[in-house]
Amino acid sequence: MTAMRLIVVGLGARAQTWLKVIAANPDVTIAGLCDPDPAARDRLAGQYPKAAIGADLSEVVRAGGDAVLLCTPPAGRAAQFEVCCQHHMAILAEKPLADDLATAGRYVAMAEAAGVPLIVGLNFRYLAVTQETIRLFATGTVGTPEFARFTYERWRDGTLGHLNKYPLTMEQPMLWEQSVHHFDLMRFVYGAEPVRVYARTFNPSWSMYRGDANVSAIIDFDNAMTVNYQGTWQGNWDRLGFEWRTECTRGVVVQRDMFGRLGYARRQDTELHDVPLPAHVDWITDAAALLASFVKTWRGSTAPQCTGHDHLRSLQMLEACVISSGRGEAVELAEIRQDAIKAG
Ligand SMILES: NC(=O)c1ccc[n+]([C@@H]2O[C@H](COP(=O)([O-])OP(=O)(O)OC[C@H]3O[C@@H](n4cnc5c(N)ncnc54)[C@H](O)[C@@H]3O)[C@@H](O)[C@H]2O)c1
Incomplete structure (x- = not known):
């Protein structure tokens, strides 16, 4: 089965855990890395010579990708959602989906209208x-x-x-x-x-x-x-x-x-x-299971868990x-x- 080509957006604290988890999953390859902070990009560039690396998701996506992992702060994700929906890429977004309920509701509606799976990172x-x-x-x-x-x-x-x-x-x-x-x-x-x-x-x-x-x-x-x-x-x-x-x-x-x-x-x-x-390895075992579930959702082999729609209730x-x-x-x-x- 082909591996999911994943673009990681936001290369801060949480992304470091995700990169370890992704490296251990043969069903996922890193297609792109994205962060407006040059220091965050430089820290990782040498480790991922095959990945497209850039400041903006709209540039990075040109090299191709099946899905996006959003590890950015919850405020200001609108442009990232637009790019994901335009390019029909599945989204795994770190919690909370947004920093207010109305904005989160708009993201859920956007993903549903575009037919894009939207999963929230509820690792616990x-x-x-x-x-x-x-x-x-x-x-x-x-x-x-x-x-x-x-x-x-x-x-x-x-x-x-x-x-x-x-x-x-x-x-x-x-x-x-x-x-x-x-x-x-x-x-x-x-x-x-x-x-x-x-x-x-x-x-x-x-x-x-x-x-x-x-x-x-x-x-x-x-x-x-x-x-x-x-x-x-x-x-x-x-x-x-x-x-x-x-x-x-x-x-x-x-x-x-x-x-x-x-x-x-x-x-x-x-x-x-x-x-x-x-x-169990704290932070790793849980994220690994969440990622496995996301891959299955993307492949269409399982019903989505932790959907954006469900997250609105929390x-x-x-x-x-x-x-x-x-x-x-x-x-x-x-x-x-x-x-x-x-x-x-
Ligand atoms: N599930 C968990 O257990 C868990 C744990 C920690 C953090 N988180 C979540 O992960 C998300 C990120 O948290 P963090 O601790 O990594 O924050 P952080 O501030 O350490 O990192 C965020 C990164 O996103 C980058 N960024 C900002 N705007 C961007 C944009 N438009 N495009 C690309 N990159 C952009 C920043 O430059 C920074 O490098 C938050 O939603 C947070 O709640 C979840």
Whole structure:
């Protein structure tokens, strides 16, 4: 089978992981590399002598390509979407698809009108811990999920050299860059859609971010699940605090690390039962599975996963958090969807 000729757009932090993952996948070759920053291009030029390299996707695409991996910041992707749609290239876009819901909705509509597959890089869906959590719920090991607490407490020093810089000046960096993964996981794992969000976003006094680094939210889902969420990028201890505990009718399911450590307990158990998970390389195994799924979608051999259309539902949750925080009251997701339909 012919390999997919992939153009990587945006050669910053995230692209470095993707380049490793692509190199290990025989079904994908790098056809082009694109970044307006000459230093970013120069760093890679010697390693990819056969790839077309340029500042602008409209130039790079002239050398040919089947698909594009968008690793650019979420703001300002319109021109890239136009080129992909004109040239009928499948798109794998890093999350979040855009930095506001209306723009993301336009991208989804553009791709649908052009008949171009649009997949969003929601790599955490592909972790074994995520798949095993779904299996635990499906087998009813501890009964049916009813409510949960999801905490993600991180000291994220946004000035570190290996991290992107644009979140430092975003209005809602935690929500749009990080919580988007968590909200997507909730929808995916519980197989449910949100109906109501009551949220407060704010910034601690010591925050290095201009916008809000904290998100607190109570989220109600259409299967009667309620999730109590706390996320921060400015938690004041440089150790990641991750815990996702789901209360079920006969016990609990607890994930204690963002890449693994899954356990469950029935009500009277004295300890958690560890759920064995396959060997895993953080950031690599998950992205490799996502890329494999993207290739299958491009070949037409599997139904697309993580579609742009589906992603809009997670972006609606972000928008609902911002509106709820501003109003100081709960927001129905139906209101956000209605607004999106009017705007679209
Ligand atoms: N899924 C994950 O786990 C994960 C992890 C990190 C980042 N990301 C996402 O990846 C995306 C990129 O993040 P990053 O950390 O690599 O940011 P970054 O700032 O490190 O890199 C972005 C790169 O895009 C380039 N760029 C900007 N405009 C461009 C354009 N028009 N055409 C081509 N290149 C352009 C910049 O010059 C820069 O080199 C974001 O959407 C981010 O949320 C996802």
